[in-house]
Amino acid sequence: MTDASGSTLGIRLTRAHDRRLRAMYRSAGWPCLDGIEIELLSYGLMERVTDGRGAEYLRVTDAGITRLAQSLHQNRQAFDAHEALVDRVAREMAGQGRIAWRGLTLLGKPDDVWQHLRPDVFSIRNTTVEDYVEPLVHEIKVQRADLLCDLRKPEKRAGYRALASGCYYVLAEGIGTADDIPPECGVMIATPTQILVIRSAPRSAIRLSFHHWMALTKAHRVYADDAVEPLL
Structure with missing residues (x-):
């Protein structure tokens, strides 16, 4: 859950989080396997999805879309x-x-x-x-x-x-x-x-x-x- 201030699970989101969310929303969803990605997954702003061939990719969740809209409004x-x-x-x-x-x-x-x-x-x-x-x-x-x-x-x-x-x-x-x-x-x-x-x-x-x-x-x-x- 994300509040209006951008704080999620007691941790404040940064511009790096927002940039990664935007990039993931525009991309094919290939994992980066770094700390920012781990945090976004744990916050519920992204999720792991497996395709029919067993390959894993990432997708922005509805909560992530809400955060993107908040970030766009703030910008x-x-x-x-x-x-x-x-x-x-x-x-x-x-x-x-x-x-x-x-x-x-x-x-x-x-x-x-x-x-x-x-x-x-x-x-x-x-x-x-x-x-x-x-x-x-x-x-x-x-x-x-x-x-x-x-x-x-x-x-x-x-x-x-x-x-x-x-x-x-x-x-x-x-x-x-x-x-x-x-x-x-x-x-x-x-x-x-x-x-x-x-x-x-x-x-x-x-x-x-x-x-x-x-x-x-x-x-x-x-x-x-x-x-x-x-x-x-």
Whole structure:
């Protein structure tokens, strides 16, 4: 039996359990014979089935289908909450007079290795002086599990820091504190009514390259709530 929190037989299900359930639901059901499979079988989320030739395969049970539906609903809720906060932060940057974008894909090259980087929010100062552009990256997190997973990717942070003068983590209230975040990044906390700067991001001098400027010119900027997008 699985409760609404994802706890089964006193043991909390993880993303690895959900990924295996999805994979098993889409596959022919060949056993992996590992610990995750043993747990899913013991929880009653999968079952062993023998075909007419005596070969054994695995099948997701009705309880497993229920768990998959719960996981899908939770993922959709998390995505909606994430996208809402991304939009809120982008409009906050625009409201401060910056030029902001969301969902950009930009090339970064920390440690001589090219990376395709996709910051949640990227913004620059509204200035014609290149040295004053001050690009900023805001990485949005609304779930603690997602935050902890992201913190285990130093190469991603290095990519952002090679791309921007400063990098911020914006955390939904309650999922973490400034102590969770590496010191090279700033921290913001998003409450229902405001976005608070808990720790300013260390700044470095960054100049955007030509291919970065080309990517920005092709992207659609985000405007503050009270701004009107000009007609072309």
